[in-house]
Structure formats: structure tokens, C-alpha cells
Amino acid sequence: MHMLSLWCASVEAAAHVFVSTDEISRGSDLIEISGDDGRHLSRVRRIGVGEVITVADGAGLWRVTEVESVTNTSVFLSPTTEVHLEPVATPLLTVAFAPAKGDQPESVVASLTELGVDVIIPVITKRTVLRWTGDRAEKAGERLRRVARSASEQSRRARLPEVMDPQPLARLAGSSGLVVASRDGGSVESLKEPGPSGWILLIGPEGGLEAEETASLGEVESLCVGPHILRSATAPIAAAGMLWSRRF
Template identity: 40%
Template sequence: MLQVDEVFFEERPDPLITVAQGLAKGERGELAVQAMTEVGVDVILPWAAARSIVQWRGDRGVKAHAKWVSTAREAAKQARRAWVPDVPAQVTTKALAARVGETPCLVLHEEATESLSSVKLPESGGLLLVVGPEGGVTPEELDAFVAAGATPVRLGREVLRTSTAGVAAISALSVRLGRW
């Protein structure tokens, strides 16, 4: 016999953290999804960046997207998260730039002069974080994001791989937003 002693509902975190993750070669994409899920990302947008070597097209794209969805679900279970991150279909740079005007956006970039630790953050709503693929964000992509209202930020002096940059940024943001 099963007895339920307590039922509760956990609200989604506010602000929601969405990461546009540049498609990466090999297992780096899945590694990024797994680790970002474990540290608290809310939405992961697969981004077909200009420097993404991997292309999600046809059956390969369907399988790759399904792998990211599965990886997020399994990592959420392992981390005992109440919410599994959403993993919508991949976005283009143009579609991603259009989202920038809808929510505050930070673009991780090694040449940024503003630090992630000092940039103003929203108190509620959402926050979009752009993480480039191996090779980084192109000058043209950065210009498009900045023109749409994004703020380029840096994590530190070191340049991290695409599979770890998002994790480090979400960790710092989680502390600053009071999630941790």
C-alpha cells in the first residue's frame, strides 16, 4: 500500500536562464547540455552559429536534437531537479538576434570589456546567454547581437571551451541571482 504524506509544487526559477549554445563537434555539445542542466539552466537553444562545424540537417539533425533532449532529461533526473530544461529546435543567428530584443542578453566574448560579475542583471523575467561554438562568435554575429541590444561580457582572462563556458557562466549567474 502506498501512502502520500506530502505534495508540493516547486515554482520555476525567476528569472529564467536561457542559453543559446553553439553547436559543437563530437560529444562537446552533449557535455555542455549535461553540465548546464546540472547547474540550473532553464532553456537550451541549439544555435547553428557561423563557426559551428557540425550541421543539424535531415535525419542527423533530428537525432542530434533528440540526443540533447534526452541528455537534458537524464541530467535533470541525476541532479534531482524539479524542472527539466526545455530544448527547442535549433535557431539561426538571425532568429537568435530577434530574441535579443525580447529579453536581456549577454554574449560571452573573449574581447568584451565588461565582466559577467559586474553586469546588471534582471530581477525577474528572463535572461539570455549566448555561448559560441569552438572558434567563438564571429564579429558579424556579435555585431548583430549588439545591434539588437545584447551586452558582450567576459568570464575572466582565460578562454574556455564551448562545453565549459556556459557552465561557468550559469554558475556565476546562479550565485548573483540568489539561486545558489
């Protein structure tokens, strides 16, 4: 095994799927993709014998395979490369956003996943329209994790992002590397280099955080995302893209 980024490898694959760490590490043994993923590949994508598919375990391990055989419910893959390890991108990037109604949370999570965000946290503020608590918060978290997994396959990620259940804003108070998106904020170049935990980017709800909420967070930096007022579905993506650029 050696360190190699999947996106740097320039593999022309027909699909990308997640399997267990055990399956990806079995040497030359065939890997079976069954269940929903197997049916999707065989019936919807109509994957054929000889096509190239990349597989990953969601924690950084990945390898290239070739389709050995296909049934109505399963696809059998033969590994064609050794197992590689995707390097951890630094600084780590966490995005906490206040979800709005409709399919906005799902859209935001999908886009943040495509960008390469490491941790995604829906946060509940005083002005947050959606009030996810208890069982509803747990179900929302499960739904958003499914969205992130699908977006990770589409965007060919080797590492799945951690998507947390909705959290109260107070959970972020005192966090190191906390950056709040604000029209009065500074440029991305002005932000200090974060510590080992990276940046935690906070995007408030439409209407913004209340003054006492901002004060309760403790020492934070602020980032200007532009001169215009952005919708709650746009701001997390724009701000995350700015911080993502600091990785290179």
C-alpha cells in the same frame, strides 16, 4: 499542495524519477514505474521494498514515495507526502551554445541541466562545426532532451529544462536580456537586471562569433568569463555558473 523546493527539503532518496502530472496527483493511489525506468530501477539499481524515491512531473510538482513492491519490469510506489510545487527560480536563465564535434553537446547539456538552467538552445553560427539541419536537427534535439531528462533525474530536478532543436543564430537577434560571453566583457555584477524573460546567455564557437554576427544581434551586454581561452565545452558551464550566482 504548498510551495516547497525539492532541494530545500533535504530528502534522502534512493532515486528520483519522472512521472505524468496525472500519476503524481492521484492522492494515495500507488504509482507504477514501468518501461525502461521500471526495468532500470528493478534490475540495474536493484531498488528494494521500503526504499524512498522522489517523483516529479517535470513541471514543478513533486512528492516523496516509498517502494511498495518490485517486479522484474515495474516498481510500485506508495506516496508518503502531499504534492509539493517547486518554485520557479528567477531570473530565468537560457543558455545558447554553439555545439562542437564528438560528445561535447551531450556533455554541455547534462552539465547545464545539473546547474539548473531553464532553457538550452544549440545554435548554428558561421564557425559552428556541426551542421544540424532538417531531420538531423530534430533527431539531435530529441537526443539532447533524453540527456537532459537523465541529468535531471540524477540532479533531483523537479522541473525539466526546455531543450530546443538546433536553431540558427539569427533567431536570437533582438532578444531582450541577451548576454554574449566575451573576453572583453564586464563582470557579472555589472549586468542589468533582466526582464520577465530573464537572461539569454550566448556562447559562440571556438574562434568566436564573426563581427557581422555580433552586430546582427542588436543591443547586447557582454560578460567576461575569465582571462583564459576556454574550450567550447567549458565556456557554457563557466558562464552559466556565473549568472546562476545572481539568483541568490
